[in-house]
Amino acid sequence: MARVFNFSAGPSILPESVLKKAASEMLDYQNSGQSVMEMSHRSKVFESIIKSCESLLREVMNIPDNYKVLFLQGGASSQFAMIPLNLMNGSGKADFVITGQWANKAYQEASRYGQANVVASSKDKTFSYIPELDKSKFTPDADYFHICLNNTIYGTRFAELPDTGDVPLVADISSCILSEPIDVSKFGLLYAGAQKNMAPAGLTVVIIREDLIGKARYITPTMLNYKTHSENDSMYNTPPCYQIYICKLVLEWIRDEIGGLEKMKELNEKKAKILYDYLDSSKLFRGTAEKKYRSLMNVPFVTGSEELDAEFVKEAAARGFVNLKGHRSVGGMRASIYNAMPIEGVEKLVEFMKEFEAKHA
Amino acid sequence: MARVFNFSAGPSILPESVLKKAASEMLDYQNSGQSVMEMSHRSKVFESIIKSCESLLREVMNIPDNYKVLFLQGGASSQFAMIPLNLMNGSGKADFVITGQWANKAYQEASRYGQANVVASSKDKTFSYIPELDKSKFTPDADYFHICLNNTIYGTRFAELPDTGDVPLVADISSCILSEPIDVSKFGLLYAGAQKNMAPAGLTVVIIREDLIGKARYITPTMLNYKTHSENDSMYNTPPCYQIYICKLVLEWIRDEIGGLEKMKELNEKKAKILYDYLDSSKLFRGTAEKKYRSLMNVPFVTGSEELDAEFVKEAAARGFVNLKGHRSVGGMRASIYNAMPIEGVEKLVEFMKEFEAKHA
Numbered sequence: 001m002a003r004v005f006n007f008s009a010g011p012s013i014l015p016e017s018v019l020k021k022a023a024s025e026m027l028d029y030q031n032s033g034q035s036v037m038e039m040s041h042r043s044k045v046f047e048s049i050i051k052s053c054e055s056l057l058r059e060v061m062n063i064p065d066n067y068k069v070l071f072l073q074g075g076a077s078s079q080f081a082m083i084p085l086n087l088m089n090g091s092g093k094a095d096f097v098i099t100g101q102w103a104n105k106a107y108q109e110a111s112r113y114g115q116a117n118v119v120a121s122s123k124d125k126t127f128s129y130i131p132e133l134d135k136s137k138f139t140p141d142a143d144y145f146h147i148c149l150n151n152t153i154y155g156t157r158f159a160e161l162p163d164t165g166d167v168p169l170v171a172d173i174s175s176c177i178l179s180e181p182i183d184v185s186k187f188g189l190l191y192a193g194a195q196k197n198m199a200p201a202g203l204t205v206v207i208i209r210e211d212l213i214g215k216a217r218y219i220t221p222t223m224l225n226y227k228t229h230s231e232n233d234s235m236y237n238t239p240p241c242y243q244i245y246i247c248k249l250v251l252e253w254i255r256d257e258i259g260g261l262e263k264m265k266e267l268n269e270k271k272a273k274i275l276y277d278y279l280d281s282s283k284l285f286r287g288t289a290e291k292k293y294r295s296l297m298n299v300p301f302v303t304g305s306e307e308l309d310a311e312f313v314k315e316a317a318a319r320g321f322v323n324l325k326g327h328r329s330v331g332g333m334r335a336s337i338y339n340a341m342p343i344e345g346v347e348k349l350v351e352f353m354k355e356f357e358a359k360h361a
Numbered sequence: 362m363a364r365v366f367n368f369s370a371g372p373s374i375l376p377e378s379v380l381k382k383a384a385s386e387m388l389d390y391q392n393s394g395q396s397v398m399e400m401s402h403r404s405k406v407f408e409s410i411i412k413s414c415e416s417l418l419r420e421v422m423n424i425p426d427n428y429k430v431l432f433l434q435g436g437a438s439s440q441f442a443m444i445p446l447n448l449m450n451g452s453g454k455a456d457f458v459i460t461g462q463w464a465n466k467a468y469q470e471a472s473r474y475g476q477a478n479v480v481a482s483s484k485d486k487t488f489s490y491i492p493e494l495d496k497s498k499f500t501p502d503a504d505y506f507h508i509c510l511n512n513t514i515y516g517t518r519f520a521e522l523p524d525t526g527d528v529p530l531v532a533d534i535s536s537c538i539l540s541e542p543i544d545v546s547k548f549g550l551l552y553a554g555a556q557k558n559m560a561p562a563g564l565t566v567v568i569i570r571e572d573l574i575g576k577a578r579y580i581t582p583t584m585l586n587y588k589t590h591s592e593n594d595s596m597y598n599t600p601p602c603y604q605i606y607i608c609k610l611v612l613e614w615i616r617d618e619i620g621g622l623e624k625m626k627e628l629n630e631k632k633a634k635i636l637y638d639y640l641d642s643s644k645l646f647r648g649t650a651e652k653k654y655r656s657l658m659n660v661p662f663v664t665g666s667e668e669l670d671a672e673f674v675k676e677a678a679a680r681g682f683v684n685l686k687g688h689r690s691v692g693g694m695r696a697s698i699y700n701a702m703p704i705e706g707v708e709k710l711v712e713f714m715k716e717f718e719a720k721h722a
Contacts, residue, residue: 001393002394003388003389004392004393004395006394006399006403008396008400008404010599011398011399011400011401011402011599011602012399013395013399014396014398014399019387019388019396019398020387020388022387023384023385023387023388024384026380026381026383026384026387027364027377027380027381027384030365032365033363033364033365033367033681033683034364034365034367034374034683035375035380036561037372037375037380037560037561037607038367038369038372038373038374038375038561039369039372040369040370040371040372040373040684041372041562041682043369066529067503071449072385073434073439073563073601074432074434074435074439074584075584075598075599076598077434077583077584077597077598078434078582078584079586080582080583080584081583081585082582082583085582098660109572109582109583111578112579113580147565154668178389193598193599200398200399200601200603201398201402201599201601201602201603202434202563202564202600202601202603202604219473219474219580219698221439221441221442221443221446221470221582221585222438222441222442222470223435223436223441223442224442224582224585234662236438237436237437238371238436238554238556238562239373239562239563240434240561240562240604241372241561241563242561242562242563242603242604243563243601243603245441246398247662273687276446281612304462320394320396322394323401323404330673341424
């Protein structure tokens with residue numbers, strides 16, 4: 001079988017050139033006589049990999065010097081606890097915008113450690129939009145203000161960032177990191193599970209302003225303290241070495257093959273436009289997210305008939321368009337078109353959708 | 362350059378047949394058209410991988426049905442907190458045997474959450490032995506009793522298990538899991554970072570008796586609660602999929618190519634004997650661990666001269682025997698001869714040691 005077009009929401013498609021390089025280096029990384037999987041994390045050869053990965057990420061994302069980059073484990077789900085344990089230590093309050101299931105989990109976990117306030121929610125319409133924010137509802141002395149910048153399940157994203165003043169803005173960027181430039185200096189902390197745009201599952205990247213480190217509560221496990229990892233350059237214990245290696249290859253691909261995040265954004269906008277334009281013109285399919293808040297990465301859509309949705313997903317898979325089934329909380333379909341999805345994949349998907357529409361008109 | 366003989370203490374050597382298989386399946390796992398790195402963890406194809414991995418582990422280790430197998434992240438270092446947070450919830454006491462740096466870290470982290478008692482320590486002789494245990498020092502109502510079964514840095518292992526009666530015995534088996542049969546029923550909880558005998562770094566395996574699940578304290582982060590992972594078959598959030606896949610391949614190698622853990626033990630004993638016999642006969646080198654407690658997996662040794670040690674490590678590396686430098690707390694050399702180290706690697710190392718000895722006699 002040939003390679004499929006994989007529209008999975010994550011773990012998800014990786015650049016083919018990266019996979020080919022990883023396969024070719026599997027038994028012998030750059031004449032070391034070892035696989036990256038086998039290397040001591042304290043060896044010079046691995047040290048150069050993790051350092052390259054960090055400096056590439058800093059270069060590609062233009063991360064200011066007063067931010068630390070941490071390579072952790074445990075996924076965004078671990079950050080939901082790690083953030084309040086480390087940051088909710090001043091007023092003990094934090095603000096949350098509930099734009100989906102993940103934002104809600106971040107809120108619920110924080111509620112166990114302090115006073116978590118819901119500033120706004122879009123639950124009333126199955127999270128199909130980003131709610132307007134009323135600044136008078138912000139907690140002035142909050143320890144942080146949390147958003148989920150791109151909502152994987154519902155296909156929405158913040159069109160503009162909330163102005164939180166001196167309150168550190170904290171954002172889950174798991175499903176949009178590296179998809180376009182982002183002004184890191186507007187945030188106190190950014191975090192992302194790597195399994196969408198960066199690497200295989202098992203790596204979590206945290207970008208944190210230095211002054212936010214070192215305030216963890218006493219109950220914080222050593223491994224959940226940002227200070228532990230910051231002081232040890234993410235090598236307090238053995239990091240997920242192979243993911244860090246793949247992340248480095250992906251960053252090289254973005255910088256050298258794509259040409260950086262501005263170019264990446266252009267490509268992603270082009271891909272998204274092909275799909276959204278078709279959805280807007282189709283008489284069978286329609287996108288479920290409000291236009292203003294449409295994600296560049298995750299495109300949920302429905303036919304209006306559950307049976308037809310199921311038929312579409314099944315036929316699409318048979319034609320090599322896989323993982324198009326929507327999240328169970330939304331139903332229908334979802335095409336995740338992350339960085340590594342080639343434009344050809346989106347074009348061919350739309351061709352197939354047109355064909356399907358013609359048959360069911 | 363050809364493949365080297367990698368004596369790293371972890372991450373460490375993997376079976377060459379496993380690496381070859383992983384390379385060959387990198388772009389297309391079993392006609393799925395995807396890399397395992399790219400698969401949705403909720404897909405049928407990945408589900409079959411994680412289920413196979415678990416059932417293989419149960420089969421190879423002969424794990425009783427009343428034990429859960431959890432595939433987690435964060436390394437043994439995360440278990441140091443996870444164990445007291447989940448288990449230290451009865452009397453709030455636990456007993457520890459301090460046989461090295463890792464055992465000590467487990468003790469220190471537990472001290473933050475309850476009354477951690479040191480039953481015995483071998484710190485007086487740089488952890489070169491396992492201390493005798495005086496049962497009168499055991500805490501009768503302890504919530505658990507913690508040991509590190511094999512001490513990676515110092516090359517020692519428990520020759521027999523402590524009899525802790527009704528107190529659950531908890532053991533870090535990171536550097537000896539799968540090296541020989543183990544009677545799981547004697548333990549309440551076993552845990553291991555996978556990066557020695559199982560898989561690349563980034564996977565932690567926990568084997569826990571069911572009745573010990575569900576007692577976590579309120580402050581326990583959701584992701585550090587065994588119940589979370591047990592109830593969701595290690596799929597509460599995205600697991601480290603690629604490591605689980607490699608672990609499955611390693612388990613297939615143990616079962617099908619080696620012939621199971623009894624055979625694995627025979628092989629490991631044979632390899633260790635070659636090295637220890639030479640150390641015992643050498644006039645230049647000597648092993649640093651007490652004979653009775655010698656590890657099958659980690660063999661530390663010295664020449665008695667720091668300069669000669671450094672020269673040996675350097676010359677060995679040039680000849681393709683890499684990562685032989687001992688841990689900084691012990692000095693000298695350490696040869697980790699995990700499952701995947703072929704007997705040929707140990708034989709050739711000893712040949713080289715003899716050559717080096719002849720030159721420096």
